[in-house]
Amino acid sequence: MEWLSYEKKLKELGYSDKDIATIKPAFIFAEEAHKNEKRMSGEPYFTHPVAVSLYIANLKLDSSAISASLLHDVVENQGIKIESVKKEFGQETAFLVEAVTKVDAIKYKGIEREVESLRRMFLALAEDIRVVAIKLMDRLHNMETLEFQEKEKQQRIATETLELYAPLADRLGMWEIKAKLEDLAFPYINPEKAEWLKSQVDEKRKRGTKFLEKLKPELENELKQDGVEPVKISYRTKHLYSIWKKLQKYEMDFGRILDIVAMRIMVRDVAECYKTLGVIHKLWRPMPGRIKDFIALPKPNGYQSLHTTVFGPEKNIIDFQIRTVEMDREAEFGVAAHWAYKTPLGKKPEWVNKLQEWYNEHKNTSQNEILSALKIDFFKDRIFALTPKGDVIDLPDGATPIDFAYHIHSEIGDRMFGAKINGKM
Numbered sequence: 323m324e325w326l327s328y329e330k331k332l333k334e335l336g337y338s339d340k341d342i343a344t345i346k347p348a349f350i351f352a353e354e355a356h357k358n359e360k361r362m363s364g365e366p367y368f369t370h371p372v373a374v375s376l377y378i379a380n381l382k383l384d385s386s387a388i389s390a391s392l393l394h395d396v397v398e399n400q401g402i403k404i405e406s407v408k409k410e411f412g413q414e415t416a417f418l419v420e421a422v423t424k425v426d427a428i429k430y431k432g433i434e435r436e437v438e439s440l441r442r443m444f445l446a447l448a449e450d451i452r453v454v455a456i457k458l459m460d461r462l463h464n465m466e467t468l469e470f471q472e473k474e475k476q477q478r479i480a481t482e483t484l485e486l487y488a489p490l491a492d493r494l495g496m497w498e499i500k501a502k503l504e505d506l507a508f509p510y511i512n513p514e515k516a517e518w519l520k521s522q523v524d525e526k527r528k529r530g531t532k533f534l535e536k537l538k539p540e541l542e543n544e545l546k547q548d549g550v551e552p553v554k555i556s557y558r559t560k561h562l563y564s565i566w567k568k569l570q571k572y573e574m575d576f577g578r579i580l581d582i583v584a585m586r587i588m589v590r591d592v593a594e595c596y597k598t599l600g601v602i603h604k605l606w607r608p609m610p611g612r613i614k615d616f617i618a619l620p621k622p623n624g625y626q627s628l629h630t631t632v633f634g635p636e637k638n639i640i641d642f643q644i645r646t647v648e649m650d651r652e653a654e655f656g657v658a659a660h661w662a663y664k665t666p667l668g669k670k671p672e673w674v675n676k677l678q679e680w681y682n683e684h685k686n687t688s689q690n691e692i693l694s695a696l697k698i699d700f701f702k703d704r705i706f707a708l709t710p711k712g713d714v715i716d717l718p719d720g721a722t723p724i725d726f727a728y729h730i731h732s733e734i735g736d737r738m739f740g741a742k743i744n745g746k747m
């Protein structure tokens with residue numbers, strides 16, 4: 323992409339001339355550094371950092387984060403020293419680039435036992451939420467272009483995406499990113515099932531959306547009589563991989579998944595949310611047990627909305643989500659909006675609780691301030707040690723090699739008589 327069209331995009335996203343002036347040198351530097359490098363697709367390598375940086379710009383992160391995403395592969399791929407990045411672009415951008423490079427060393431090798439520790443180590447090394455965001459967008463673009471990689475690498479990257487990156491996105495509330503990552507990885511992990519599911523869902527999605535569109539005028543009319551004018555009405559389709567997970571839970575019974583397509587109604591304030599719910603229930607009979615008030619009782623992750631399922635015309639079951647514009651933005655992009663809400667056994671890891679606390683404290687600060695202010699420092703009291711097989715063991719500060727040995731197995735702890743750390747006794 324040429325600078326001029328890139329600049330235009332940044333302007334459209336609301337970046338100031340001052341921001342753009344600081345980003346330009348990074349753009350030119352990265353373009354030059356990757357000049358002779360190609361992607362597996364045959365495209366110039368530079369298309370990749372450009373794509374990643376525009377995803378970051380979409381999240382409205384600051385100019386340092388955009389510069390860092392343009393430069394994120396120059397150290398790793400082109401052997402450019404981090405000192406020269408610091409000299410050219412300053413401390414903050416260099417710090418972000420260096421952290422992204424550090425995090426690159428973390429690879430998921432298919433050992434599920436310690437995957438939670440791996441996620442924690444990832445966050446500890448990242449040190450800053452912007453680094454996590456850059457890595458997530460880097461992974462998103464790599465997943466979008468994964469078809470050009472060799473088969474073996476496709477498998478490894480797709481598995482790692484499902485086990486490491488998607489859960490991280492989920493816990494940081496980047497729910498849309500999580501859904502995209504999962505749906506991109508699914509066909510590489512289970513091609514036949516993914517294709518079958520897609521054909522099934524496409525059909526239901528089309529039919530469902532058409533039906534909801536037909537109902538819309540009637541609903542709008544009724545709402546108007548009660549003085550409610552929705553800001554926006556959209557149709558939300560559940561993403562493929564989450565349907566797949568639900569299907570497995572429900573013995574592959576499609577009939578039990580009632581919310582493949584839902585009508586999402588955005589209104590101005592909380593009072594209008596309840597008014598809208600009332601109007602819907604006046605029009606159609608609600609299904610018992612399906613009315614959920616996540617406004618009065620938000621989900622543990624902070625998610626807010628009213629949900630209801632009704633018996634619509636022509637024996638159709640219809641799912642509704644009602645929320646304010648504010649709640650909607652938070653659910654889609656909020657740093658914390660969706661984290662940890664489906665962790666196995668309902669057990670929330672301690673660090674998720676800490677993120678949650680932190681989020682609640684900062685709930686009223688703007689998105690931009692939140693993201694640029696967030697330093698991940700609650701792992702300062704942890705030690706991450708790797709086993710010879712590459713498993714990550716997560717121990718408290720002050721732990722010794724004896725603790726490490728016992729963590730692996732009590733037999734090993736009982737019998738150990740020495741330890742080598744980084745190759746030294």
Ligand code: MN
Pocket residue numbers: 370394395460
């Ligand atoms: Mn990259």
